[in-house]
Amino acid sequence: MTDLPAYLRPFVLGVLEGSDVRVDRLGEIDLYRPPGTARGGAILFVHGGPGPANLEVMPRDWPVYKGYATAAARRGLVSAVVDHSLIHGLDRLVTAADEVEAAVGVLRSDPRVDPDRVGLWFFSGAGLLAGEWLDSRPDWLRFVALTYPLLATPPGVDDLVTAAEVIGKHKDLPVLLTRAGLEREELAGPVAEFVSAGGAALDIIDVPKGHHGFDMLDHTEESRAAVTKALDWAIAHLGEEPGDDTKLLVPPPTKKKTTSTRRTTSAAKAAVAVKTPPAPAEPATQPAPVVTTPVPPAPVTPAPVTPAPVAAQAPLADLGFATVAAVTADTPAARVIAREHAAYAAHDLEAFLAMYSPTARILRADGSELKGRRFLREFYRPRFDAGECKTEVVQRLSLGEWVVEHVVSYEDGGSAPQLALYRVVDGLITDVEFRV
Numbered sequence: 001m002t003d004l005p006a007y008l009r010p011f012v013l014g015v016l017e018g019s020d021v022r023v024d025r026l027g028e029i030d031l032y033r034p035p036g037t038a039r040g041g042a043i044l045f046v047h048g049g050p051g052p053a054n055l056e057v058m059p060r061d062w063p064v065y066k067g068y069a070t071a072a073a074r075r076g077l078v079s080a081v082v083d084h085s086l087i088h089g090l091d092r093l094v095t096a097a098d099e100v101e102a103a104v105g106v107l108r109s110d111p112r113v114d115p116d117r118v119g120l121w122f123f124s125g126a127g128l129l130a131g132e133w134l135d136s137r138p139d140w141l142r143f144v145a146l147t148y149p150l151l152a153t154p155p156g157v158d159d160l161v162t163a164a165e166v167i168g169k170h171k172d173l174p175v176l177l178t179r180a181g182l183e184r185e186e187l188a189g190p191v192a193e194f195v196s197a198g199g200a201a202l203d204i205i206d207v208p209k210g211h212h213g214f215d216m217l218d219h220t221e222e223s224r225a226a227v228t229k230a231l232d233w234a235i236a237h238l239g240e241e242p243g244d245d246t247k248l249l250v251p252p253p254t255k256k257k258t259t260s261t262r263r264t265t266s267a268a269k270a271a272v273a274v275k276t277p278p279a280p281a282e283p284a285t286q287p288a289p290v291v292t293t294p295v296p297p298a299p300v301t302p303a304p305v306t307p308a309p310v311a312a313q314a315p316l317a318d319l320g321f322a323t324v325a326a327v328t329a330d331t332p333a334a335r336v337i338a339r340e341h342a343a344y345a346a347h348d349l350e351a352f353l354a355m356y357s358p359t360a361r362i363l364r365a366d367g368s369e370l371k372g373r374r375f376l377r378e379f380y381r382p383r384f385d386a387g388e389c390k391t392e393v394v395q396r397l398s399l400g401e402w403v404v405e406h407v408v409s410y411e412d413g414g415s416a417p418q419l420a421l422y423r424v425v426d427g428l429i430t431d432v433e434f435r436v
Helices: 063-074 090-109 124-136 185-201 221-236 332-345 349-354 373-385
Strands: 022-026 029-033 040-046 078-082 113-123 141-147 175-182 202-211 356-363 369-371 390-399 402-411 414-425 428-435
Touching (some): 040 063, 063 078, 063 221, 124 141, 141 221, 349 373
Antiparallel strands (some): 356 369, 390 402, 402 414
């Protein structure tokens, strides 16, 4: 064992592999699924960093994280491990934060996961990512766990929200700290400050004889007991009965002869209703012609036929209105855009952002540009908080990765027609451009 790099040493609970836990690899995320089909809570395990210069294996393949995820899955939870950029250096901290946020969206969208019962578990250097979650505390976040965390940003590194400054801000958010008694000095000081600031808001598991990385370095009863107790704590805080299908982030399969399928959030019901117009005379990928004057008769060319008007949309009392007047095709990209629209109209910022790539680019009609999910959050949060999420989709065209919509946005008491172009890659929106 001593000939192995520290990160490749066995997990203290033993080799937890077997056919009872299914592992699916989705991009940079590994999902561990328990036996059975019931929906339940979930944990995202977030590895630390930076890693050694001669790193041979990415963290999601380290025995320690495979062990945690397998142990949680064997206890009935969907669990996930995400490879993120912090492993390559602390200068990638902001990028790593966006990648972890994207992984949360993927995990919450899984049909086996109750999206209102998810916990985040940070290790080592990933402790620098925890502060933002302690600060924002989404409704679905049931706990934050930190194991031998780094909690102070070294000089020269872009700072995020410091955990010690926001611990206890949300009294109903359980927080667990597992600390090593033989922790490195540069980590032990900030951890002590965190404990002092946390007070009664913090649960603590001590490993007096444990080193940094005790769950792979110190194969002792003390280490095994600490890991088991931490898993028990996490599972207890995800122990509610699963929600029903109305809380799915990914809608159930569309039944035949159904014009729309939308998910709903815990805050509100589905926000977009779709009505299918009568079949037009021209292909659906072209705008319907509007005839304002009689068409002169011609012996060989019949007069164009105007499609019947679309039926009025049902009112949505709780959410204002967001209607679709014409849908040309039910493509995977169109379904992603429909879910984004539903989250927007439902004023669900987290579900809205989950539809975007961490590096998404939005070019607004005024020429300004938003890049990355972090800046999308900053831009859209005031609008969501103010309830200004009202859009009418007049017509939609879909082709491959692209969705083009004629939309009318309602803001500040007025309305503005725009053309919106969306690109969807691997189930996430990567590019948006608005034109007037």
